[in-house]
Amino acid sequence: MPADTIRTLLANAERLLAVPGEAIACPPALAGHSVALLFFEPSTRTRCSFELAAKRLGAVTVNFHAAAASIAKGESLADTLYTLEAMGVDLFVVRHRDSGVCAELARLAAPHVAVVNAGEGRRDHPTQGLLDTLTILRHKPDLERVRVAIVGDIVHSRVAYSAVTALTALGVTDIRLVGPAEWLPRDEPFARASRHTALKDGLAGADVIMALRIQKERMAAAEEPDSDRYFARYGLTEDKLAGAAPGAVVMHPGPMNRGVEIAAEVADGPRSVIREQVTNGVAVRMAVMQRLLNKPTDTEALLV
Ligand code: CP
Numbered sequence: 001m002p003a004d005t006i007r008t009l010l011a012n013a014e015r016l017l018a019v020p021g022e023a024i025a026c027p028p029a030l031a032g033h034s035v036a037l038l039f040f041e042p043s044t045r046t047r048c049s050f051e052l053a054a055k056r057l058g059a060v061t062v063n064f065h066a067a068a069a070s071i072a073k074g075e076s077l078a079d080t081l082y083t084l085e086a087m088g089v090d091l092f093v094v095r096h097r098d099s100g101v102c103a104e105l106a107r108l109a110a111p112h113v114a115v116v117n118a119g120e121g122r123r124d125h126p127t128q129g130l131l132d133t134l135t136i137l138r139h140k141p142d143l144e145r146v147r148v149a150i151v152g153d154i155v156h157s158r159v160a161y162s163a164v165t166a167l168t169a170l171g172v173t174d175i176r177l178v179g180p181a182e183w184l185p186r187d188e189p190f191a192r193a194s195r196h197t198a199l200k201d202g203l204a205g206a207d208v209i210m211a212l213r214i215q216k217e218r219m220a221a222a223e224e225p226d227s228d229r230y231f232a233r234y235g236l237t238e239d240k241l242a243g244a245a246p247g248a249v250v251m252h253p254g255p256m257n258r259g260v261e262i263a264a265e266v267a268d269g270p271r272s273v274i275r276e277q278v279t280n281g282v283a284v285r286m287a288v289m290q291r292l293l294n295k296p297t298d299t300e301a302l303l304v
Pocket of ligand 1: 043044045046119253254255
């Protein structure tokens, strides 16, 4: 996604954050549209925020649960798409464990139908990357000077890939990857990030600290660390944050495992912007769906 597109989406999301629900234009931007939420992996934040975003913009939503759908009787993903398209769905929000599914569905879909990636494979969670970037911008607007430490299981994290892609596009240069050496990737978009196996080194002077969940579903059982030992070395506690910059904020994409990658005192503490990330996610997803359906995105068009 070009930097200008990211900036436009984030500016629109920022304006949407300021629009109270009762001020949404009538008819709202997505009135007459139908959005299907196709989730093949568990989700709370992404699925619910896409649903709320679609509803706030006036769309009808359909929740598709793979385990209870005819996929379980052998129907293909392509036939599922064609079936829902025939019912009038014109925007699909898709989460899938395999990379490339969203691109394939977009290729098969009718020209007026849009497909949004809601988390796919190990590398893509674009709307999470956007909401994380928006959250950072709201607290640390000088992106060229901000120091971002990402702590934990980075190599399996689609969140980390998408966040670093967006942040790098907008000019962030000080990105530190912190965790066990085998979890610190070297390929793009991480090639220019610094790597730290000692938490203290990675957090020194950091303005933004993003904790990540251990993605057990994407690793062999033998690779899983002992939770207590992991927490002792890499779990974020107030004591361990002492070397971060004054005013540093703590982020986590969720779902959190308290007492593993982050202590409750930090998750619920004054530095935490974790719930702001969730709030920002609704606005970002509103902006993304409006753009995909070629709807007006300026504030005036949204207001009554
Ligand atoms: N951050 C995120 O994708 O959370 P969910 O899995 O709950 O959607």
